Amino acid sequence: MTALFLALPTGRLLPETLDRLEQAGIDVRAVRADGRRLIFPPQGENPGFLLVKPADVPVYVEAGCADAGIVGKDVLLETPRNVCELVDLGYGFWRLVVAVPAEKKKCWPGDLPLNLRIATKYPRLAETYFTRRGRAVELIYLHGSLELAPRAGLADGIVDLVATGRTLAANGLVEVEEITRGSARLVANSISFRTKKEALMRLVAKLEETKGRGEGHV
Numbered sequence: 001m002t003a004l005f006l007a008l009p010t011g012r013l014l015p016e017t018l019d020r021l022e023q024a025g026i027d028v029r030a031v032r033a034d035g036r037r038l039i040f041p042p043q044g045e046n047p048g049f050l051l052v053k054p055a056d057v058p059v060y061v062e063a064g065c066a067d068a069g070i071v072g073k074d075v076l077l078e079t080p081r082n083v084c085e086l087v088d089l090g091y092g093f094w095r096l097v098v099a100v101p102a103e104k105k106k107c108w109p110g111d112l113p114l115n116l117r118i119a120t121k122y123p124r125l126a127e128t129y130f131t132r133r134g135r136a137v138e139l140i141y142l143h144g145s146l147e148l149a150p151r152a153g154l155a156d157g158i159v160d161l162v163a164t165g166r167t168l169a170a171n172g173l174v175e176v177e178e179i180t181r182g183s184a185r186l187v188a189n190s191i192s193f194r195t196k197k198e199a200l201m202r203l204v205a206k207l208e209e210t211k212g213r214g215e216g217h218v
Contacts, residue, residue, distance in 0.1 A: 004048070016092065018031060054075055073088075074182060089183065095180075099168050
């Protein structure tokens with residue numbers, strides 16, 4: 001039987017992803033031992049791994065370079081891809097919120113400028129949210145730390161992911177509204193889901209078992 005290839009997200013999700021895979025009986029020692037390699041071929045029935053940026057996980061899975069991948073639901077919502085979402089993995093929790101400088105909290109939303117300037121890494125989700133509220137916004141797409149934008153005068157507020165809120169507080173920002181929330185998901189290539197369904201369902205079952213060892217999911 002051909003082993004699966006899994007696309008794994010680098011960054012903050014990787015450590016817990018490796019822990020969960022290990023708890024599911026998958027050998028990830030090679031990934032832990034070599035922080036520079038990006039591709040690890042399958043070993044027997046043990047899956048192979050591709051290490052890619054989180055936003056690229058669905059791209060590799062959709063293209064068939066990986067049979068399945070682990071990625072935050074935020075990525076799936078912001079940049080939809082033709083992949084099969086198999087299971088909520090119950091970790092990597094996040095909330096997408098609107099935040100403004102603390103001194104402007106009492107002005108939200110009525111007393112702020114009609115044409116709000118909002119800095120974000122999630123323009124699709126932000127635009128959908130404000131459109132539904134009937135609020136005109138100018139979205140400023142940034143790659144780096146969004147917390148700087150209001151303090152530097154670039155934006156009136158931000159739309160960003162938060163976990164604890166400590167980074168917002170450290171930069172004088174406060175949350176005023178929650179847009180959505182989510183966690184890490186296992187996704188699969190649509191063709192692999194048909195041709196390797198048995199192997200994928202075994203993987204799903206094993207990962208489902210690990211959820212009881214972590215926190216409850218959102």
